[in-house]
Amino acid sequence: MSDDLMTIRQMCDAFDVTPRTLRFYEARELISPLRRGQHRLYDRRDRGRLKLILQGKRFGFSLEDIRQLLELYDPRENNVTQIAATIEASRERLADMKRQQEELKIAIAELAEQISLAEQMLSQRQHA
Numbered sequence: 001m002s003d004d005l006m007t008i009r010q011m012c013d014a015f016d017v018t019p020r021t022l023r024f025y026e027a028r029e030l031i032s033p034l035r036r037g038q039h040r041l042y043d044r045r046d047r048g049r050l051k052l053i054l055q056g057k058r059f060g061f062s063l064e065d066i067r068q069l070l071e072l073y074d075p076r077e078n079n080v081t082q083i084a085a086t087i088e089a090s091r092e093r094l095a096d097m098k099r100q101q102e103e104l105k106i107a108i109a110e111l112a113e114q115i116s117l118a119e120q121m122l123s124q125r126q127h128a
Contacts, residue, residue: 004043004044005034005041005042005043006041006042006047007039007040007041007042008022008033008039008040008042010042011042011046011047011050014047015050015051015054017050017054022040022042022050025050025053026040028063028067029067030049030053030063030066030067030070031046031049031050031053032046033046049070052066052069052070053066053070056069059090059093059097060093060096060097061089061093065089068085069082069085069086069089072085
């Protein structure tokens with residue numbers, strides 16, 4: 001086997017994913033390993049795509065969003081279209097994350113206040 005190719009086990013170990021995850025991404029046409037009999041072999045392109053998939057998921061992108069961005073890969077044009085689309089999608093996602101962060105801050109403060117009020121009420125009733 002070439003040093004450039006990895007088995008499913010090596011991919012799982014390298015990226016901390018399960019074989020089921022790799023097969024799922026393959027079924028969704030996000031990665032396309034070589035097939036030699038029953039064996040899947042992953043090349044540099046698959047590794048790069050998996051790294052981007054996992055990063056995109058961590059940032060909250062849907063698999064469809066990730067697939068669309070990966071489809072724009074075109075080294076003939078230095079990936080200008082893909083990079084520009086990724087920047088735009090990332091800006092939108094960052095704005096969404098910041099909105100969610102603000103909403104979460106408010107919810108946390110409100111919940112902390114409710115807990116404090118409930119504790120005060122409980123303390124008053126226990127000492128009455």
